[in-house]
Amino acid sequence: MAAFAEGVQIYHKDELIVRTCVTMLERAATLFNATTDQAAALRSMATCLMMSRYDRAIDTFIQLWANYSLTEEHFIASYKNATEFLVTNATTHPMYRAVQIPARTLRGAFDSNIDRFYNLNRANLYGWALLGYWFFLILLAGACRLVSFISPRTVQSFNGEITNAYRKYISMPALGREMKVTLERFSKFIWAVKSAEMCRKFANRAGIIVLYLIPQLVFFAGRNNFTAWISGWSYARFNVIHHWMGRIMTILFTMYAVGMIFNGLGIGSYHTRNQKTFVSWGYVALSSAVLMCIHSMYLLRKQWHEMFVLNSDFRVLLFAATAVWAFEQFLRLAKMEWFCVKTADVQLLANETVKFRVPRPASCKPHPFVVYTGSDSNEISFFIKVKGAVSKCCVKGPYGGRHPLQHYESLVFFSGGNGIPGLYSSALDLSKIKTTCSQKLKLYWVIRHWKVMQWFYNEILSLKDSKVQTIIYVTNYDTKLDQDFVEKKKFEMESSSSEKDLETKTSNDNLALLKQKLSFVEFRKGRSNISEVIQQETSETNSSMAVVACVLDCFVDATRKAVVTSLPNGKRVDFIDTIEVW
Numbered sequence: 001m002a003a004f005a006e007g008v009q010i011y012h013k014d015e016l017i018v019r020t021c022v023t024m025l026e027r028a029a030t031l032f033n034a035t036t037d038q039a040a041a042l043r044s045m046a047t048c049l050m051m052s053r054y055d056r057a058i059d060t061f062i063q064l065w066a067n068y069s070l071t072e073e074h075f076i077a078s079y080k081n082a083t084e085f086l087v088t089n090a091t092t093h094p095m096y097r098a099v100q101i102p103a104r105t106l107r108g109a110f111d112s113n114i115d116r117f118y119n120l121n122r123a124n125l126y127g128w129a130l131l132g133y134w135f136f137l138i139l140l141a142g143a144c145r146l147v148s149f150i151s152p153r154t155v156q157s158f159n160g161e162i163t164n165a166y167r168k169y170i171s172m173p174a175l176g177r178e179m180k181v182t183l184e185r186f187s188k189f190i191w192a193v194k195s196a197e198m199c200r201k202f203a204n205r206a207g208i209i210v211l212y213l214i215p216q217l218v219f220f221a222g223r224n225n226f227t228a229w230i231s232g233w234s235y236a237r238f239n240v241i242h243h244w245m246g247r248i249m250t251i252l253f254t255m256y257a258v259g260m261i262f263n264g265l266g267i268g269s270y271h272t273r274n275q276k277t278f279v280s281w282g283y284v285a286l287s288s289a290v291l292m293c294i295h296s297m298y299l300l301r302k303q304w305h306e307m308f309v310l311n312s313d314f315r316v317l318l319f320a321a322t323a324v325w326a327f328e329q330f331l332r333l334a335k336m337e338w339f340c341v342k343t344a345d346v347q348l349l350a351n352e353t354v355k356f357r358v359p360r361p362a363s364c365k366p367h368p369f370v371v372y373t374g375s376d377s378n379e380i381s382f383f384i385k386v387k388g389a390v391s392k393c394c395v396k397g398p399y400g401g402r403h404p405l406q407h408y409e410s411l412v413f414f415s416g417g418n419g420i421p422g423l424y425s426s427a428l429d430l431s432k433i434k435t436t437c438s439q440k441l442k443l444y445w446v447i448r449h450w451k452v453m454q455w456f457y458n459e460i461l462s463l464k465d466s467k468v469q470t471i472i473y474v475t476n477y478d479t480k481l482d483q484d485f486v487e488k489k490k491f492e493m494e495s496s497s498s499e500k501d502l503e504t505k506t507s508n509d510n511l512a513l514l515k516q517k518l519s520f521v522e523f524r525k526g527r528s529n530i531s532e533v534i535q536q537e538t539s540e541t542n543s544s545m546a547v548v549a550c551v552l553d554c555f556v557d558a559t560r561k562a563v564v565t566s567l568p569n570g571k572r573v574d575f576i577d578t579i580e581v582w
Contacts, residue, residue, distance in 0.1 A: 010124065011117040017057035018064070020113040021048035024101050039078070042070075044099045046079035051106055116201060123205040127212030134216060141231035152407030156544040159572040172575060173564045174557070196266025203259025206252040213249040215324055220245060222328030224335065232403070236579060243296065250289045257286050353418065353455040403576055406433055408546045410440035412537050414530075414559055416551030417452065420445050422578065423550055424459055431466040441468045442537065446528055446551065449479035450511065460518060470521045477525040481510050530555070534562040544572040550579055 025044050049058050062070055101109075148155050219225070220242040223235055264270035273279050347355040405411055405426065413423040427443050443463075447453065453460070453472075463470055515523060537545065549559045556579050563575040 010121050013114060014054065014056040014060040016114050016117055017049065017052045017054055017110060018061050020106075020109050021045055021052070023113075024048065024106065024109050025099060040099075042075075042078045043081060046075055047100050048106065050079050051101075051103060052110060112197065116197075116204075119201045120204055120208065123208035126205075127209055130209070130212055131216070138227045138231045138233075141233060142227075145230075145232040148407075149404050152404055156407070156572040159544075159570055161569050164567045164569055168564050168567050172560065172567075174560065196263045199259040199262040199266065203256045203263060206259065207256040210249055210252045210256060213245060213252070217242060217245050217249055218322075218328075219324045222324065224328050224331030234578065236577075246289075246296070247293055250293045253286055253289055257282065355455065403546075403548075405546060405548070405576075406430060406439070408439065408544045408574075410537070410541045410545045411442070412534075412545065412547045413441075413443045414446075414547065414549040414551055414555070415444065416446040416555055417448070419550035419579070420456060421459075423548060424456075424463075426548070427468045428463065428466060431468050437467075439467075440541070441466075443468050443470045444473070444528065444533065445470070446473045446475070446555070448474075449476040450474060450481050450514070451479065453514065454482060457514075460521060464518075464520050471524060472521055473524045473526065473528045475527055481514060530558045531562045531565070534559070534566050538566050538568055538571065538573060541571060541573075544574075546574045546576055548576045548578060553579065 022045070025041070025048065045061065049061055058072075058075065062072055062075055219227075220238050222238075225238060227233075228235065228238060260273075261270065264273050347357075411427070411430065413427055415423045423443065427441050430439065431441055460470065460472075515521075534547065537547075547559060547563050549556045551559075556577055560575055560577070563573060567573055
């Protein structure tokens with residue numbers, strides 16, 4: 001760990017042999033003091049280095065002593081002179097004769113010291129490999145995304161047996177189980193005791209890797225992450241990586257602490273270490289990391305959201321991590337400043353959803369979740385689920401990448417509940433592009449009851465003259481529409497006498513009136529059978545199809561599985577998951 005105080009250091013065998021000889025000779029005897037020359041020390045070092053049988057160590061030692069006019073000839077002469085006056089058991093202090101370390105002891109010292117510091121080298125190499133892995137993965141994702149925009153036909157041409165087998169069994173399915181997006185639930189002369197040596201090596205490797213993980217931990221947590229623009233990954237994916245990286249870092253941190261505790265007990269320095277300030281703060285950091293891992297569990301965040309927010313602003317005070325975090329915060333503030341402070345129009349719909357309309361900048365694009373741009377292109381609208389707690393918000397997004405959906409022959413959108421706005425906006429925008437006039441668009445929306453239709457009625461109605469084929473599943477089909485909604489929409493239904501005759505009828509007639517106004521929509525009773533829908537849509541497409549899902553996590557998992565099991569040879573079928581988790 002000390003290597004990080006002065007920068008990362010890689011140790012070499014020649015330097016370690018010289019260091020070992022110095023350490024062993026210092027422990028064996030006091031070879032000289034201020035009133036004596038350095039001849040005895042030089043002879044002892046020459047003997048030790050010659051016993052190592054490693055010529056590069058001798059060259060390194062001569063270079064270190066070059067300022068004292070030490071030459072190779074002088075070194076060899078000192079060694080030859082030392083062989084005549086060697087002492088193996090030094091009892092006089094100071095000692096004026098050359099000291100020889102027993103060969104067996106010296107060999108053990110070389111092996112132990114080299115193994116110890118090579119362990120540090122490996123830890124640094126593993127840290128670099130981890131950094132390189134993530135940047136390579138992001139650059140690879142960015143390259144694939146660039147190709148999908150520049151040459152989409154090339155990507156869609158990879159639809160043969162080998163490609164589909166790879167996608168079916170490796171790249172698309174969940175690893176080991178169906179659930180993919182479901183949120184989490186939760187040597188003796190140096191070392192008197194062998195376990196003390198092994199625990200130190202164990203702790204050093206874990207501690208160094210933790211230091212490499214901390215900047216990455218903060219990096220993947222940032223919403224304004226430039227790698228998201230490169231890779232096109234959603235913030236949900238970065239968030240999952242951040243969560244698991246934090247858990248792994250906490251485990252390694254704990255391993256480091258346990259290893260150093262046992263090491264201290266083994267060499268008798270446990271109590272001395274605990275008196276040092278940096279060790280005390282280490283215990284504080286470890287406790288904080290464990291607490292953050294516990295209170296970041298989804299169950300706690302869901303049940304006690306306000307407490308989670310109040311306690312989630314911990315930042316690791318390391319320069320690399322702080323720089324990444326500061327840059328991300330700068331981008332966040334810049335986005336908010338670019339959006340400016342706007343006066344919003346807030347409307348409560350069906351007593352369960354708030355429609356929040358804000359004037360938008362011209363270049364603002366809709367987010368693929370609960371934000372959409374309606375008929376008025378100068379506004380963006382948010383649909384916010386009403387909860388028991390009080391919420392205040394400021395626009396600082398959107399986040400995530402855009403997919404080249406316009407290049408597919410057919411598109412199937414699956415949404416549920418409040419997941420409809422983003423998919424509706426995407427479908428509506430694609431229907432207006434002239435170059436996609438032959439593209440087939442289907443929008444599936446699964447809702448619990450008819451009340452949900454009330455807050456998105458106008459938007460569904462706007463699809464009437466578009467080429468978007470809309471299918472709505474109502475699980476509680478026998479529920480009733482709110483009378484307030486029916487009365488509010490009467491002024492829109494008074495244009496024909498047949499509609500006037502329906503005004504005084506029962507709630508079932510109100511439902512019939514709604515279906516009449518939305519005659520272009522296909523309403524289906526009960527839950528949707530995802531597998532059957534996917535198989536049908538796949539059979540109807542000729543070349544390429546994309547399935548876009550933004551529903552509950554279990555629905556997304558079922559959709560993914562249905563796509564994977566229905567991959568046909570000769571057709572390109574992609575699955576795009578737009579669900580966002582926090």
